[in-house]
Structures are given as structure tokens and as C-alpha cells.
Amino acid sequence: MPIHMQLDEIRRRVVFRIVGDLSMDEVFSVIDRALLDPRFRPGFSILTDHLAIGEPLTAQQARELVEHLTRHDGLLAGARWGVVTKRPASFGMMRMVSAFASRVPIDVRIFDTLAEAESWLDGPSHADEDPSIVAPPDEEPI
Numbered sequence: 001m002p003i004h005m006q007l008d009e010i011r012r013r014v015v016f017r018i019v020g021d022l023s024m025d026e027v028f029s030v031i032d033r034a035l036l037d038p039r040f041r042p043g044f045s046i047l048t049d050h051l052a053i054g055e056p057l058t059a060q061q062a063r064e065l066v067e068h069l070t071r072h073d074g075l076l077a078g079a080r081w082g083v084v085t086k087r088p089a090s091f092g093m094m095r096m097v098s099a100f101a102s103r104v105p106i107d108v109r110i111f112d113t114l115a116e117a118e119s120w121l122d123g124p125s126h127a128d129e130d131p132s133i134v135a136p137p138d139e140e141p142i
Contacts, residue, residue, distance in 0.1 A: 002054075003030045009039050013121065015047045021054035024061055028068050035075050042074070045121040046081040046106075049114060056090035057097070066100040073104050081108045082117030 002020040007013075014034045034040060050056075057065065069076060081101070083094045091110055098108035111117040 003027065005030050005034055007034060007037055007039050007044075011045075011122070012041065012043065013045045013047055014040065015049070017049040017052070019052045024064055027065060031068065031072075035072050040075070042077070043079065045079060047114075047117055047121060048081065048083045050083060050085035050087070050090050050094070051114075053085065053087065053090055056085075056087060057093040059093070059096060062093050062096045063100065065097060066103060069101065069104050069106065076104050076106050079106045080121055081106055082121050083108065083110045084112070084114050084117050085110060086112055 002018060002022045003026055004017040004019070006015045006017075008015060016030065016034075083097075085091050085094065094108065094110045098110070101108045109117075109120060111120070
């Protein structure tokens, strides 16, 4: 199978490494295997290494992937998904997945290196990094 999956309980992360070409049946199967693993917990982050991928997803496959993910929204909602690729076509297709993934909802970001993706996945929570989420100002005493 050209998709290798590792579940890291300590980092609360699922890592997928894709080598060569793959079918959507393989993609769905490995996603389901990870999510049904008794060690998996909601809130785990996802890291997908596309550095050795063959052909990138098509637009139709990107839609099918997100549709499949929405079936698992209870497990994936609020998760972070870091994708690593250097191929422009793969980058573009994953940007499309990122746009569609708001339906899950899952935050998908694309990186050039594994180190950048891991740094983001290990970083602060969404509320800590989103400047639009502001704590209310302290009230003045009456």
C-alpha cells in the first residue's frame, strides 16, 4: 500500500506518508483505519507527507475526500491537518481540499517542509493564534 500510517499517541497525531500513486479506495481505507484505531481520540492532529506522491488528487477526488471526511466530523471537528508537498499541482489540489474542509470543520494548511508542518501542529490552539478571537476587556469597577 502506498500510504503508510503511524498513530502517535504521545503527540496526539496521525501521520500519513504517501508514496507513488494511490486510489481513492486506498485513501478512504487508511483514513477509516486510523479513525477506528482504539488509540485515536478526537482532537488528534493529522500530518500528511506528500513529498513522494505520484499523481496528485483531481478536483473530483478532492471533493470525494472531503465528503468522506464529513462522515467522520464528530472525530475530526476542530482538528488541524498539515500537508507537506513541494509539487505545485499537489499544492493546488490540497488548497482546494482546504477550502472544502470547512464543512468538516478541519483546519488544513499546506507546507514545504515537515519541520514547518510539525511546528504548526505543535503550536498554540486556534484561539491563541487567531487575532479575531479577542478576550473581552476587563470591566471597570462601579
